[in-house]
Amino acid sequence: MERLFTIMRKELFHIWRDPRTMAMLLLLPGLLLVLLGYGVNFDREHTPMVIADLSKTDASRRYIENFTASDDFDITYDALSEDEILSLIDDDQVDAGLLIPESFGRKVAAGETVQVQFYINGATDPGDVQAIRLKLSSISQVAAQNILVEQLQRTPQGALIQMPVDALEKTLYNPDSDSKLFMIPGLIPIILQIQALILSALAIVKEREQGTMEQLIVTPIKSWELMLGKIIPYLLVSILNLFALLWLGDLLFGVGVAGSFWQLIGLSVVFIIGSLGMGVLISNISQTQMQAIYLAIFLVLIPAIILTGLMYPRDDMPWFTYIYSELLPVTHFLEITRGIMLRGVSAASVWASTLPLIGLSLVYFVASVLAFRKRIV
C-alpha cells in the first residue's frame, strides 16, 4: 500500500513541479468550454409558428397561451389540418407547427393523457432546430404541469397522477441536431474525455521513453500499485476540472444540473476512471509518446466528437459505426449528462446508459491494469 502512495506522490510532483503543465491541465478545459459554448450559441427568438387547434376548447386555448405568451414563438398562422401545417413548413413560412387533436378538451377533463404533435422544420440551421425543439418541449411541459396542478386541485386525493399532455414531435427533413443547451452537457464529457485520455495515454509510455520504466520494473513494485498510483492523481485532476466545468456551465451559460448533482458526480467519476483506463491501455501498447497520442486521437477522441451524438444523431449510423460508438464510454456518459443536467432525470431512469457506462469503464480499467507487464518485449 505504501508503494501505491509513493507512486501517487511522485506523479503529483511531476504535475506540481511543472507550472506550465499544471496551468494547461487546470485552465485549458475551462477555456475550451467557454470557447465552444459561446461558439455554438444558437439563441433565437420569434420563430414563426403555426397552430392547428382542432379541439377549440378552453383547455386547448389555455395550453396554446403558453406559446403565444413567450417571445420565442410568433403564432403567425392558424391552420385547420395537419396538411396545412406541412405545406406551410414546406413553403418555409413557418419553422414550427403544433397540432392539437379534437379530443384534447375531453381527455384533459377526464384526466387522461392526450397526445399533441409538434412539427419542426429541420431544413434550417441545425442549431436552430435543436433550440426550437427544446423550447417547444419545455413550454409544453410547463403548460402540462399547469394543467396537472389544476387537476390535482380538483381531485384532492390525487388518485390518478399522470402527465396530461404527451408531446410528440416530428422534425421534418432533419431529424436531429444541436443547440447550446444541448451543447454544454455534451461538451463536458468530451473535454473530460480529452484530458483524461491524453494524460493517461502518456503516463506509462513517458516513463518508457525516459528510461525510468526499466528501473521501475526491476523493483518489487506490483503492477496494480504502479497503475493505480499513476491513475489516481489524474483522477483527482479530472474531478477538479469536472467541478470547474459544471460551475462555468452554470455561471456563463445558465446550464445548471436539473437532476441530482451527486449522482452526476458519481457517474462522472466512473466515466473518468474508464477514460483513464483506456488511456493507460493505449500507453501500455505504445512504444513512444507519439504513438500513444496518435492512438488516443484517432481511436477515441475523434470518434468521441463525431460518433457519440454530440453533433450528429446516432440513429442513422451503419451498424459497425454504431457498435463502435457503443463501445466508447463517452457515448453513454453523454446521454447521462444530458439526462441529469437538462431533463433532471435520475441515474436509475437512464439505466440504459448508466449500465453500459459502468460496465465499459470497469472493463477498460481492469484491462489497463492487467495489460501491464513487468517485462521488456
Added chain:
Amino acid sequence: MNNYTHAVETHQLTKHFSDFVAVDAVDFAIPKGEIFGLLGPNGAGKTTTIRMLCGIMKPSAGTATVLGHDISRDPEAIKKQIGYMSQRFSLYNDLTAFENLQFYAAVYSVPRSERAKNITELIEISGLADHRNELTRNLSGAWRQRLALACAIVHKPPMLFLDEATAGVDPVSRREFWDLIYDMAGQGVSVLATTHYMDEAEYCNTIGMMYRGELIAIAEPDELRASLPGTLIQMECDPIDRAQAILDAMPETLEASVHGAQLHITLTDAKSIKKITRNLSRNQIQVSYIEEVQPSLEDVFIALVSEYRLKAEQDSDVNGQDMTDANAMEEIRK
C-alpha cells in the same frame, strides 16, 4: 533465506529476437561476493543477458538462477534482492536527489525504521550531501551517476547489476565509482557489471568476454593477459610507416600495428627484440623508445575475436554478414 553457492548461475542461457540471436547458450557462474565483468562491444548481448537475469526479459531457452531463484519462475523474488543500474540514468529529473532516494526506498519497501539511516548513509558515502535538495536535472553527469547507484542500493541488496553504469562519466569519477563497488564487494555483495571500458575490467575478479551473443572467454584478468601468445612491444620510431612495413616482413613478428605515435608489435618471443632493433637501425630508422609491455585486455579481446572469426570462417561458409577485420576492430574499440 534461499540457499545458494553462486549468486548467479546460467545454463545455456539464450535469447533470440525473431532471427537474430542476441545471447547464444551462455554458461557462467558468479561466486558470492565476487565482481564479474562482462566485456564486449555494443550489440554483443551484454544488456540482454543482464535483463534476463533481472527478470524483466524472458529467456528463449536455457535457465539461470539469481540468488537461488529461477529467473523464469520467480522473477519477483529476484527483484526484491537485487540492485540494478542501467546505462541510462533512470532517475526522475523533477525530483530532488533526496526525493529520488526516498522514492526508491519506499518502492523497495525498506522498513521505515531503517530508511532514514540508509539514506543518510548513502548520501554520505556518495558525497551527495551538498546536492541533497537539488533537482536531479540540475546535477552533473557524475553526480547523477552516484545518485543512480545510491538509489539502486538503497535497500542493501546482496546482488548488484551494473549495465554500462559508467558510460559517459569522466575517468576520475569512474575510478571513484569503482572504488565504491569494490568496497561493496568486500562486504559480500556480488556484482555483475558490463562495460566496454577495458580499464574497468581490471576491477573484476572474473571477466567474461562476449562477442556476438557468445561468451568467447571466461577467466581472471591476469590469466587472460597471459593467454595472449608472444610478447608485446611498444616502440616510438621514425619514420613509423616504413618501420611497420619492415617489421611486418620479419618472421619474428606476429603482428605490427600503429597506435597513434606508437607502434605495437607482437613478437614470437622476447629474445627477438635485439634482432629487430638491429634490423631497423640498418634501415636508417631512428628508435627513440622501446619497451616490453603487458598486453591490455583490449589486446586480448582483439586477439580472441580474430581467433573466433577465423574459426567461424573455417567452420561454416562465409556468409553475408561477415565483416572485414578493420570493421571488427572498429567495433571493438567503440
